[in-house]
Amino acid sequence: MSSSPLPVLIFILAFLSSCFSGDASSKCENFPKFKSCKELRSPGAVFAYNYQNNTNTTQLEILFGAPLRPPHTSGWIAWGVNPGKRPEMIGTQAIVGIINERGSPTSNTFDITKETRLGCLLLPTKNLSGLQVLNASVAYDGKERLYTISATLVLENSVYNISRLNHVWQVGYAVENGSPRNHPTTLRNIDSTETVDLTTNEVRGSKNYRSYLRSVHGVLNIVGWGTFLPIGVIAARYLRVYPIKWEGWWAYIHMGCQTIGYLTGTTGWVIGLWLGHVSKYHTFYTHRTFAIFIFAFTTLQMLAFRLRPKPTDDYRKYWNMYHHLLGYALLVVICLNIFKGISILQGGEGWRWSYIAILAFLGAITLFFEAYTWFKFMGCSKNCAGRRQNQVPPSPAQGKPAAEEKE
Numbered sequence: 001m002s003s004s005p006l007p008v009l010i011f012i013l014a015f016l017s018s019c020f021s022g023d024a025s026s027k028c029e030n031f032p033k034f035k036s037c038k039e040l041r042s043p044g045a046v047f048a049y050n051y052q053n054n055t056n057t058t059q060l061e062i063l064f065g066a067p068l069r070p071p072h073t074s075g076w077i078a079w080g081v082n083p084g085k086r087p088e089m090i091g092t093q094a095i096v097g098i099i100n101e102r103g104s105p106t107s108n109t110f111d112i113t114k115e116t117r118l119g120c121l122l123l124p125t126k127n128l129s130g131l132q133v134l135n136a137s138v139a140y141d142g143k144e145r146l147y148t149i150s151a152t153l154v155l156e157n158s159v160y161n162i163s164r165l166n167h168v169w170q171v172g173y174a175v176e177n178g179s180p181r182n183h184p185t186t187l188r189n190i191d192s193t194e195t196v197d198l199t200t201n202e203v204r205g206s207k208n209y210r211s212y213l214r215s216v217h218g219v220l221n222i223v224g225w226g227t228f229l230p231i232g233v234i235a236a237r238y239l240r241v242y243p244i245k246w247e248g249w250w251a252y253i254h255m256g257c258q259t260i261g262y263l264t265g266t267t268g269w270v271i272g273l274w275l276g277h278v279s280k281y282h283t284f285y286t287h288r289t290f291a292i293f294i295f296a297f298t299t300l301q302m303l304a305f306r307l308r309p310k311p312t313d314d315y316r317k318y319w320n321m322y323h324h325l326l327g328y329a330l331l332v333v334i335c336l337n338i339f340k341g342i343s344i345l346q347g348g349e350g351w352r353w354s355y356i357a358i359l360a361f362l363g364a365i366t367l368f369f370e371a372y373t374w375f376k377f378m379g380c381s382k383n384c385a386g387r388r389q390n391q392v393p394p395s396p397a398q399g400k401p402a403a404e405e406k407e
């Protein structure tokens with residue numbers, strides 16, 4: 001990360017902080033009845049609770065609130081605890097609030113099993129493992145536009161450890177016969193679990209770390225693949241012969257940018273692989289396939305350092321064509337994959353606009369050089385017809401000028 005360009009990084013981080021720091025405690029102010037309250041990772045969701053420790057049980061009074069994503073006006077919200085080792089859907093003992101278009105919302109308790117995940121219809125049950133649910137109710141908080149579930153749980157201390165409680169929440173939009181049906185499986189929906197220490201109101205484990213690493217992943221990829229590589233290409237295209245002949249230097253800039261970009265991007269890529277590995281139940285196939293393509297072929301491009309034919313070789317011309325075409329194709333795939341990554345995040349408007357700003361910046365530089373090239377070319381064709389014979393400027397329509405003859 002030390003190689004990252006400071007201005008760009010600061011620029012991106014400024015955007016990030018603006019999109020990750022919401023109004024943190026404001027939703028909680030609406031539930032003064034609860035001693036502990038926090039916003040959950042899912043946008044707009046809150047969790048508030050009071051607990052009381054008895055000899056063999058813990059009495060836990062909870063409130064879970066979440067909005068329905070517009071334009072939906074019906075669906076379900078769910079919150080539950082999982083007595084298993086991990087905070088996950090299967091095994092969760094859930095309270096589900098069913099929200100109808102008309103009529104008041106209703107609530108029920110469910111035991112969520114493997115079969116649920118495979119699509120079997122859930123049936124309500126009062127026989128939950130290790131807990132009892134009392135006074136469950138669902139309501140609509142018009143001011144905050146939240147649907148809320150409130151209930152009192154009696155947890156058996158032998159089954160649930162309140163300093164390591166797995167809790168799980170979800171919002172879905174399909175309902176059948178008063179039971180919840182499958183929910184979306186975007187990042188937001190599979191991220192909705194954590195292990196919390198109710199005594200300190202702190203999250204345990206690697207979940208926070210993961211969302212931090214996601215930001216690092218995004219920044220490194222945008223800076224590495226999305227900024228340095230294109231700058232390197234611009235240097236190779238415009239500083240080599242036309243419009244500016246920066247003998248020697250263009251190659252240093254080109255190789256320097258490509259090396260920094262490649263190393264930064266690869267670090268981001270490795271973090272991506274790790275993130276993909278950790279969220280075992282979910283793979284973002286398009287993003288992953290593009291990512292592997294990008295890594296494989298930028299590696300091939302980097303091999304140009306060693307495996308380039310000599311300028312005198314017959315097939316150097318074809319090698320150049322291949323190197324340039326692959327280079328441009330990579331830029332396109334990188335651009336697509338960055339937007340793909342941002343769309344996986346959902347609601348990453350800050351990310352989207354910072355990348356668009358970078359693209360606009362790179363586009364402006366390219367446009368400038370392109371215009372400058374034409375300007376010089378036109379000027380030259382009038383004034384110095386003699387010189388034109390040795391130095392034919394590249395036609396922009398031909399793509400990149402035939403390359404590195406001189407080094």
Ligand code: HEM
Binds near residue numbers: 078080087090168190
């Ligand atoms: C009603 C029928 C339901 C179906 C068919 C269903 C289906 C699924 C599927 C297929 C996944 C895996 C997504 C993926 O990794 O690609 C999943 C994940 C998840 N579901 Fe459900 N689900 C249902 C109900 C619920 C309920 C009621 C809750 C909340 C209590 C819930 C919470 C979760 C959570 C937190 C995840 C992500 C973590 C994990 O995979 O364990 N689901 N669900």
Ligand code: HEM
Binds near residue numbers: 268335
């Ligand atoms: C060209 C640049 C990029 C490459 C090569 C790349 C690579 C990867 C890879 C290999 C994965 C693992 C996929 C899986 O196994 O499911 C991944 C996941 C992911 N990437 Fe990217 N990525 C890039 C850009 C971005 C950007 C710009 C963002 C967002 C700002 C982003 C956000 C994500 C997210 C949210 C995940 C899922 C993480 C998780 O499962 O917890 N990526 N990326």
Ligand SMILES: *[C@@H]1O[C@H](CO)[C@@H](O)[C@H](O)[C@H]1NC(C)=O
Binds near residue numbers: 053162
């Ligand atoms: C709850 O109370 C029991 C017995 O009073 C005690 O053994 C246990 O450590 C307590 N747990 C917490 C988290 O305070």
Ligand SMILES: *[C@@H]1O[C@H](CO)[C@@H](O)[C@H](O)[C@H]1NC(C)=O
Binds near residue numbers: 055056
């Ligand atoms: C707690 O559990 C123990 C044994 O499991 C039992 O002997 C005791 O009566 C229980 N205490 C209460 C208050 O239920």
Ligand SMILES: *[C@@H]1O[C@H](CO)[C@@H](O)[C@H](O)[C@H]1NC(C)=O
Binds near residue numbers: 127129
């Ligand atoms: C509750 O579930 C357990 C196992 O999950 C089962 O052994 C028990 O018979 C059930 N009790 C009732 C009343 O259905």
Ligand SMILES: *[C@@H]1O[C@H](CO)[C@@H](O)[C@H](O)[C@H]1NC(C)=O
Binds near residue numbers: 134135152
């Ligand atoms: C449940 O509600 C009833 C009446 O609304 C109340 O008397 C009772 O104390 C409540 N139980 C709990 C555990 O909050």
Ligand SMILES: *[C@@H]1O[C@H](CO)[C@@H](O)[C@H](O)[C@H]1NC(C)=O
Binds near residue numbers: 161162163164
């Ligand atoms: C509950 O979890 C905490 C933290 O992991 C641990 O220190 C404590 O011994 C556990 N308590 C019980 C009763 O298992």
